[in-house]
Amino acid sequence: MLEIGSLVDGKYKILNKVGQGGMSVVYLAMNEKANKQWAVKEVRKDGVKDFEVVKQGLVAEIDILKKLSHPNLPSIVDVIDTEDAFIIIMDYIQGNSLNKALAEYGAQPQENVISWAKQLCDVLGYLHTRTPAIIYRDMKPANVMLKPDGNVTLIDFGTAREFKEKNLADTTCLGTVGYAAPEQFGGMGQTDARTDIYCLGATLYHLVTGMNPCEPPYEIKPIREINPTLSSGLERIILKCTQRDPNDRYQSAAELMYALEHYEEIDDLYRKKQKKKLNAFITSAVLTVALGVTSAWGYVSAENKKSENYDDIIKTAITTEEYYEAILTDSTRTEAYLGLNDLLSSDYVLTKEEGQQLLKLQAGLEEKNNAGFTDNVNVLSLLKAENPEGYNEVCFEIGWDFLSYYDTEIDRDRYENAAKWFEQMKDSDSENGAIASIFYDISECTTKLNQLRGGKVIQTQELDEQRESLWNMIESLQSKADGYELDYKIQVWIEIDKLIYNNVGDFLEVVTPDVLITMLNTIKSNVENIEGSNPDIIKLADELEISVAETINKVETAKE
Amino acid sequence: MNFIISANTDIGLTKDTNQDSLSVKVINTSQGRMAFAILCDGMGGLAKGEVASASVIKAFDNWICNELPKLCQGPIEDSIIRKQWEKIVTEQNEIIKTYGAKQGVKLGTTVVAMLLTQNRYYILNVGDSRAYELTTEIKQITQDQTFVAREVSLGNMTEEEAMKDSRRSVLLQCVGASDSVYPDFFFGDVQGNAVYMLCCDGFRHEIMPEEIYEKLQPNVLMDDYQMSQNSIYLIELNKQRKERDNISVALIRTF
Numbered sequence: 001m002l003e004i005g006s007l008v009d010g011k012y013k014i015l016n017k018v019g020q021g022g023m024s025v026v027y028l029a030m031n032e033k034a035n036k037q038w039a040v041k042e043v044r045k046d047g048v049k050d051f052e053v054v055k056q057g058l059v060a061e062i063d064i065l066k067k068l069s070h071p072n073l074p075s076i077v078d079v080i081d082t083e084d085a086f087i088i089i090m091d092y093i094q095g096n097s098l099n100k101a102l103a104e105y106g107a108q109p110q111e112n113v114i115s116w117a118k119q120l121c122d123v124l125g126y127l128h129t130r131t132p133a134i135i136y137r138d139m140k141p142a143n144v145m146l147k148p149d150g151n152v153t154l155i156d157f158g159t160a161r162e163f164k165e166k167n168l169a170d171t172t173c174l175g176t177v178g179y180a181a182p183e184q185f186g187g188m189g190q191t192d193a194r195t196d197i198y199c200l201g202a203t204l205y206h207l208v209t210g211m212n213p214c215e216p217p218y219e220i221k222p223i224r225e226i227n228p229t230l231s232s233g234l235e236r237i238i239l240k241c242t243q244r245d246p247n248d249r250y251q252s253a254a255e256l257m258y259a260l261e262h263y264e265e266i267d268d269l270y271r272k273k274q275k276k277k278l279n280a281f282i283t284s285a286v287l288t289v290a291l292g293v294t295s296a297w298g299y300v301s302a303e304n305k306k307s308e309n310y311d312d313i314i315k316t317a318i319t320t321e322e323y324y325e326a327i328l329t330d331s332t333r334t335e336a337y338l339g340l341n342d343l344l345s346s347d348y349v350l351t352k353e354e355g356q357q358l359l360k361l362q363a364g365l366e367e368k369n370n371a372g373f374t375d376n377v378n379v380l381s382l383l384k385a386e387n388p389e390g391y392n393e394v395c396f397e398i399g400w401d402f403l404s405y406y407d408t409e410i411d412r413d414r415y416e417n418a419a420k421w422f423e424q425m426k427d428s429d430s431e432n433g434a435i436a437s438i439f440y441d442i443s444e445c446t447t448k449l450n451q452l453r454g455g456k457v458i459q460t461q462e463l464d465e466q467r468e469s470l471w472n473m474i475e476s477l478q479s480k481a482d483g484y485e486l487d488y489k490i491q492v493w494i495e496i497d498k499l500i501y502n503n504v505g506d507f508l509e510v511v512t513p514d515v516l517i518t519m520l521n522t523i524k525s526n527v528e529n530i531e532g533s534n535p536d537i538i539k540l541a542d543e544l545e546i547s548v549a550e551t552i553n554k555v556e557t558a559k560e
Numbered sequence: 561m562n563f564i565i566s567a568n569t570d571i572g573l574t575k576d577t578n579q580d581s582l583s584v585k586v587i588n589t590s591q592g593r594m595a596f597a598i599l600c601d602g603m604g605g606l607a608k609g610e611v612a613s614a615s616v617i618k619a620f621d622n623w624i625c626n627e628l629p630k631l632c633q634g635p636i637e638d639s640i641i642r643k644q645w646e647k648i649v650t651e652q653n654e655i656i657k658t659y660g661a662k663q664g665v666k667l668g669t670t671v672v673a674m675l676l677t678q679n680r681y682y683i684l685n686v687g688d689s690r691a692y693e694l695t696t697e698i699k700q701i702t703q704d705q706t707f708v709a710r711e712v713s714l715g716n717m718t719e720e721e722a723m724k725d726s727r728r729s730v731l732l733q734c735v736g737a738s739d740s741v742y743p744d745f746f747f748g749d750v751q752g753n754a755v756y757m758l759c760c761d762g763f764r765h766e767i768m769p770e771e772i773y774e775k776l777q778p779n780v781l782m783d784d785y786q787m788s789q790n791s792i793y794l795i796e797l798n799k800q801r802k803e804r805d806n807i808s809v810a811l812i813r814t815f
Binding site for chain 1: 603670726727739
C-alpha cells in the first residue's frame with residue numbers, strides 16, 4: 001500500500017486513494033514539478049497467486065499498452081517495478097464511471113449512448129488492429145469514464161490478461177463476471193474481437209435501457225420492449241452485437257461503427273419513410289399500368305367500334321358520299337377506296353365528274369371536327385403511312401381505271417391522269433408495280449413525243465430516241481401482259497393497239513412495218529382465241545379485234 | 561408434527577476455507593413446533609465467502625428470534641413470509657456489496673432457507689443450493705438460478721450437456737454480488753414422515769439423487785444420529801469422487 005503523501009519514483013506525490021480493485025489500488029498523484037495530475041495504479045504482487053508465473057506476461061502486456069495512443073484511452077507513461085508491487089503511472093481521468101451515472105440517473109439518453117458507443121467502438125477498433133490484436137474483454141459501464149466534456153474514456157486497462165481470465169472452477173455470479181459473452185465462459189471457442197463486440201452491445205443495452213442484462217430476466221430483450229421510444233435501428237444493432245454465436249454478430253469494430261453511423265437508416269421510421277416512397281412509386285406504377293391497360297382497352301374498343309361502323313357503312317354504301325364517309329371513318333383500310341373506285345367505274349366509263357371524285361382523294365377529304373369547323377383530311381397519306389401495301393393497291397386500281405375507262409378523246413389525257421396514280425406505286429416490287437411503271441413511262445414518253453412534235457424546230461434525233469424507247473416499252477408491255485389475268489391482258493392489248501394506231505408514223509421511223517404488223521397479228525390471234533362467258537369481256541374482245549384490224553390496215557397504208 | 565434435525569458440513573478436498581454456512585433448528589412457538597433450516601454457499605475471491613454466508617445466516621436467525629414470534633400471534637400468510645424474507649435478502653445484498661466495495665473484493669452467497677410449520681413449508685432460494693423433499697420418492701423443490709439451468713429451460717441445452725458444461729457454476733444471481741436480488745419462493749404443504757433436505761452444489765455434483773434417496777429416505781432415518789451418520793457417509797462418498805468444493809447438507813425429518 002502506498003502511503004498518502006509519499007513520493008513515488010521521486011516525482012509523483014500520492015494525494016489520495018481514488019479506487020480499488022481486487023488486486024490493485026488506484027491513487028491520484030501529483031507531479032509537483034510539472035504541476036500535473038496522474039493516476040497511479042498499484043498492482044500488489046501479494047494479491048496474485050503465483051505472481052512470478054504471470055509476471056512475464058504482465059510486463060510484456062504493459063509494454064504493449066505503453067505504446068498505445070488513442071484519445072479515448074488513458075496513456076500509460078511509466079511503469080515502476082518495486083519489490084511488492086507494480087506501479088503504473090497513467091493519465092488521470094476526471095469524471096465518473098458510467099455505472100455511477102446509471103445508478104444515479106437510470107437509463108441514459110439515446111443520443112449520448114450512441115455518441116459514446118461510437119467512441120468506444122473506435123477504441124475497440126484501434127485495439128483490435130494492433131499487432132498482435134488486443135482484446136479488451138471487460139467492456140462494462142464501470143470501466144467507462146464519462147469525462148466532464150461528455151466524452152468517454154476506457155479505463156482499467158493496465159491489468160494483464162491473466163487477471164481478467166474468469167476463474168470458473170469456483171462458483172461465480174453473473175454480476176461479478178460482467179457482461180461476459182458466451183464464449184468467455186470457456187468451452188465455446190476462443191475469445192476474439194467479436195467478444196468485445198458482445199460486451200459493448202451488452203453495455204449499450206444497459207446504458208440505454210437502464211436494465212442490467214445480468215439481472216432477471218437475464219436476457220437482452222429488444223430495447224423497444226422496455227422503452228418503445230427508442231430507435232429500432234439501435235435495437236437492431238444491439239441485438240446483432242449480442243448474438244450467442246460470434247458469427248452472427250458484427251465481425252469487426254469497423255462493421256459496428258458503420259452500423260452506428262447509419263443507425264437511423266436501419267430505423268423503422270426511416271424504413272417507413274422509404275417504404276412510403278416505395279409505396280408511392282408502386283402506386284403510381286400500378287396506376288400507370290392500370291390506366292395504360294384501360295386506355296389500351298378503350299383504344300381497342302374504339303378501334304373495334306370504328307371498324308364495326310366502317311363495315312356497316314361499306315356494306316350498305318351505294319353513293320360516293322357514303323364511301324367518303326367510310327374512308328374518313330378509317331382512312332387506313334382499303335375497302336372503301338376500292339369500293340369507291342369500283343362504283344365509279346362499274347359502267348366501264350369513268351366520266352370527267354367521276355374522275356374528279358377520285359382525284360378528290362388526292363386533294364384530301366373534308367370532315368367536320370368537334371368544334372364544328374371543317375378539317376381537310378389527307379386520307380391517302382394516312383393510308384400510305386399505316387398501310388403501304390393497301391396504298392399501292394388503291395393507287396394501282398384507280399390508276400388502272402383512269403387508264404382504262406377515263407372518258408376522254410385525248411389518249412394523252414388518260415395517260416397523264418393514270419400516271420398521277422401509277423407514280424405513287426410504280427416503285428413497289430409487285431407485278432402491278434412493273435406494269436404501272438411501264439404505263440408511267442409510256443405517259444412520260446408520249447408527253448415528250450407530243451412536245452417534240454409540237455416544237456418549232458424538229459429535233460429528229462431526240463424524236464427518234466423517244467420513238468424508239470416508246471416502242472421498247474410497248475414490246476416489254478406486251479411480254480409482261482402474257483402473265484396477267486384476262487381482263488388486264490385485254491386492257492393492255494387495247495392500249496398497245498391504241499398506241500400503235502395513234503403513233504404509226506412515229507414507229508415507222510424506227511421499226512419496219514412488218515414488226516408492227518407481227519405484233520398486231522399476235523394480239524389479234526390472241527384476242528380471237530379468247531373464250532369466256534363474261535359478256536363484257538367478249539364485247540371488249542370483239543371491239544379490240546375490229547380495232548386491231550383497223551390498225552393493221554393503217555400500218556399497211558402507211559407502209560405504202 | 562415433530563421434527564428431527566441434523567446438519568453436516570465438510571471443507572472438501574481443495575479449499576483453504578469452508579465458505580458454506582448452515583443452521584437448523586426446531587422452534588417452539590405459540591402455533592406449535594416449527595423447524596427452520598438455512599444453508600448458504602459463500603463465494604469470493606479472497607476467502608471472504610464465509611463472511612457473506614455467515615452474514616445471511618445471522619440475519620435469518622435474527623428473524624427467527626425476533627420476527628417469527630410476532631407472526632405466530634396471528635395466522636401465518638404466504639405473502640407475509642415472502643415480504644419479510646425478500647426484505648432480509650435485499651438488505652443483506654446491500655450490506656455485503658458495501659462490504660465488498662470497501663474491501664475491494666467481490667463476494668456473495670447463495671441462500672436456501674426453509675421454514676416448516678405444522679402444516680406448511682416456506683422455501684426461499686437464491687443461487688444453486690437446493691431443497692429436496694424425500695417421501696416415497698425424492699423430489700427437488702427449488703430450481704437452480706444458474707446459467708445452465710436457464711439454458712436448459714430455454715431449450716438451448718440438454719440436462720446432460722448442462723452437467724458437463726464449464727458454466728455450470730455460473731449463477732444468475734447471488735446475495736452480495738448482484739445489483740438487485742430476486743429470490744424464488746416455494747410454498748407447499750408439509751408431509752408427515754418425510755425428510756426435507758437442504759444441500760449446497762458440492763453435495764450433489766458427484767452423487768446421484770438415487771444414492772441420496774437410498775441413504776436419506778425417511779424409513780432409514782430413525783434418529784438424529786442416523787441422520788448425521790448417513791449425511792457424513794454421502795459427504796465422504798462425494799470426496800471419494802473428487803468433489804473439490806465445500807460440502808454441506810441439512811436435514812429435517814418429520815413424523
